[in-house]
Every structure is written in C-alpha cells, then in structure tokens.
Amino acid sequence: MYPNWTAKQQKKSQIKKLTTKPRKRCLVYYVDVGNDGMFQSVGPPKLVDPRSLDSLNAQWNLMMDKRPQTSRARVIFLDNLTGPILQMMGTRYNIEPFFFSSTIGWIPSRFQSHVTSNHGDHVTITLSFARPTQELPPEPATEPPTAHSSVLTFQTHVTGRSRATVRAPDLMIDTQAPLPLWSSNVVLLPDFLSLHMVRSLDNSTIISSHSGRDYLTTTAEVMHDRFLLTGKSVYWSSIFERTKDATFLLLSILWYVMYCWDEVFEALYNHTCALEASAMETTELQLKLTRELHAIRAHLMHYESLLEDFRKAVDFVENTPNPGLDSPTVSENDRETTRSLIHRECGNLLRDIARLERSRIMQDKRLKNVMDLSFSLINIEDSKRMQKLTEAAVRDSAAMKQIAYLTMVFLPSSFVAAAFGMNIVEINPEEAAKNMTLAKYFAVALPLTFLTIWIVVAFQIKTEEPRISLTEKVAGREPPQQTWQSEVAERLRGKQYKKLGVFSRLLWPFLLAKSMMERKKFVEKAKTSSLRSIHTLH
Helix, strand or coil: CCCCCCHHHHHHCCHHHHHHCCCCCEEEEEEEEECCCCEEECCCCEEECCCCHHHHHHHHHHHHCCCCCCEEEEEEEEECCCHHHHHHHHHHHCCCHHHHHHHHHCCCEEEEEEEECCCEEEEEEEEEEEEEECCCCCCCCCCCCCCHHHHHHHHHHHHCCCHHHCCHHHCCCCCCCCEEECCCCEEEEEEEEEEEEEECCCCEEEEEEECCCCCCCCCHHHHHHHHHHHHCCHHHHHHHHHCCCCHHHHHHHHHHHHHHHHHHHHHHHHHHHHHHHHCCCCHHHHHHHHHHHHHHHHHHHHHHHHHHHHHHHHHHHHCCCCHHHHCCCCCHHHHHHHHHHHHHHHHHHHHHHHHHHHHHHHHHHHHHHHHHHHHHHHHHHHHHHHHHHHHHHHHHHHHHHHHHHHHHHHHHHHHHHHHHCCCCCCCCCCCCCCCCCHHHHHHHHHHHHHHHHHHHHHHHCCCECCCHHHHHHHCCCCCCCCCHHHHHHHHHHCCCECCCCHHHHHCHHHHHHHHHHHHHHHHHHHHHHHHHHHHHHC
C-alpha cells in the first residue's frame, strides 16, 4: 500500500500485521452533516468482514458513492481498525501512513499535510487522555503503549477480585496502567483519540478510529451517539449554521476529551477526601495509604504531560486555519466570522485545560499534605513504641542493678570460701601438698594479674596529636570563633591520634613518657613563637 515504506518500517509500525492477518471484523458508523447544520446518521453501522468479498465490495462502493448535495461533511467512526479498512480508507482519502501508525501505536501526534491553497488540507490529531468508568470487562486486553505488566497488573488485581478490596499493596506504580479508586469503585482508564480530517469547505471528511470492544477505550458506538447529541445542541447548531468550516466538527469531538478529564479530576477529588479521612486510622493502614498516595501522585505527574499534549493539540487547531477560507468564493464577513469563532472556541478549551491543570496541582498538594500527615502519625506511633522500649530497658537496668548489689553482698563471703578452700599448707595442712604454700600462690597470681593489666592498657591506649588550639591557649589568646561549617568539619574530622604498632603498644609506658615530652616541647615552642610575634608587633 505504501511502496515508499520498507518492509521493516511497515512491520515496526504494525501496519503489516493488520494487512497480512485480516481476521477481525470492523464496524463502521457514518454521520452526515447537512448544509443546515443538522446531523443525520447514515443507516445502521456497516459490518465489514474481511473474509466476505461482498461485505468488502459494499463498503468500497459506499465510500466511492457521491454524497447528497445537502451534505457538506461526513464523519466516519471506525470500531476495530482492520487491514482492509486501512487500505480502503488510505486509498480513498489519500491518508498518510503516519496516521495509522500513530493510531496503532498510541503515539500522540499533530500535523498538517496535503495543503492546497484556497481549497483545503489534511489534519491529523492523535492524543492520549484518561476517563473514569465503573463497568469493567471480564478480560481486558493489551493495548499499546502500555507495558504488558501494566495490563497484567490491572487484570490480576482488579478483575481477579472485588474492586473494593483493591488497596495500596495491590497497586503497581505504572502510570500507563488503569488506576482503581476504592472509595467510589471507579477506575481511571487510559484512552486514546485518533482523528484525521480531510478539510475543505463543501466536502469534508473526518475519520475517528477506535480500538474496538475488546479494549478498554471509548468505542465507536459511544462516540457516534455522543456526536449525534452534539448536533442536537442549540449552541453547536448555531455555530454550524453560521460557518461551513469542518474544523468545528473536530473541536466538538475534542470537547469529549475535556468532559472525560473533568470526570477524572472529580473522581480524584472525591477519592482524595476519602484518603484524608482514612489518614487518621491505624498505623498499619497508614503504611498502605502511603504507598497508594505515591501511586496516585505518579499518575498525576503523568496526567500533567497528557494535559500538555491536549493543550498543544488545541493550539495546533487554532493556529492551523482552513486554507479554503482564502478562496475568492468566501466573503470577508464569513471569513472573519469563522476565524473569530475558532479563536473563541479554542480559547474556551485552553481556559478549561488551564483550569484542569490548576485542579491537578491542587490535588497533588492535598495528597502531599495527606502524605505528610501519615508520616507524622507514623513517627508519633514510632516515638510511642520507642518510649515503651526505653521504659522496659530502664526496668531491666534496675533489675540488673539489684542483681549486682546482691552479688556484692555475697562477694566477701564468696572470697573467704574460695580462700579457705585452697589446698595450701597455711590453710589446709592435712590435705595440701608439702610444697604448696601461700608464697607460691602469690608468686604466680600477682605476675599474671600484672601481665593482664599491662596487655589491656596496651591495646586501649591512644596518644593524641598536638592541636593548633593548644597553641592559641598557650599564647594567651582565645581561639577564633568557629562558624557552623567549621564546627561541622571539626566534628567530622574528630580527634587525631597517632597510629601505633603492636610493639609500640606493648611498650606503652615509654610511649606515654615520649608523648609527654613531645607535648612539653610543643608548648615551649608555642610560647617562644608567641613572644616573638609580640616583640615584632611592639
């Protein structure tokens, strides 16, 4: 179909997959917009079966037939884009492949092509948005660009059990996944709008492609019914009567995205109120609540980018006027009326998008407050637990003191019993050996005690390096006042000790004497340098 696209490009964009495996059926809805601004559905939806040649021929003939003279635009809603429909629409309306690749891959885009001066052009707008729903299909299917884990998470945790039990531990922080709100049994679903407009003054065509009933997105039937209701609106009917520009049909469909965003933030507002009420409950629930708050704030940050894409799409529509308005057949009055109406409607959309962004920021701040409150309550509970542990430790230490006092009471008697139990001649001459005397006991015990004390002192001793502050003190001056940076650095640096080896430690008395001598020399040197500086000043 697109010879300038290589096989690799067609495969990567998934266009080849649709054209080579045309197994699904497509529903096509038609709506004609009359010159009087009235909307009329062109019969029941047309079922296009790729395995039926008659169905394909009937669809092609309907597309090629001339429209009624009273029709100035036709809007086509495609439910489940298939390979044959892609080929027929692309051939009949000369649609660029980027529209189909963006639709299949859920890639936000907006561009203008096939511009013909004084006649018309092609406009493509694809954008992602979110919408709330309470009706869930039993088995949601995957849809790009969501990761497989996102849909798997949604399928496992939402459809596997009641949504009322879906709490924070079940949430995976994946902004491409649906977000369940347990307070109102509402699920915020990712959705996608794909529009291509062949724009002219007398014979325009708008194609709206939808993923089909197997997915969680808006179906073509729903969009078709809502579009017909737009035609019954007094406000829009007056606009369609005053101008023939098909851009307003596109703007009316963009308002559906605006209404979905309004419902999303309304559901989030109600859920935020429920979260604020739940923040005062038990600590275990607060821990779960904290994880849920992180998930919702991550979705709000994602919604910021989606609203920005929405704003850019409206700006693109406002700054891309219909080339047909420059036709000599259009009066200056009609041209100015159309431009002013487009500026007004785009301005209304932009103001509402700014309002939604303010609402998003406000709800994000409220969630931040709830999160801070949860952390504060958790810290209070932790402090209470630490207080109880401290009280228990104090009780344990009191018991240990009592045991120590009791041991001290029996210590003299224990020493006397041990002393009288020794087998030495002076105490127990009958059972002791002749050469075991009290002098030999002290000859062995005292050196071992001395050696033990020597080794303990050797491995505990530390010798500090002389400091500059000592010089200031010796010189009779107070050390300079430290700033908080120098104080922090001083504390981090700590005291400077000499590195000692094993033999140096075993000779610790000599080490102490040497350290005292070095300190004395350092003090004398500091005094000498201080006196020299004083004489120099005088």
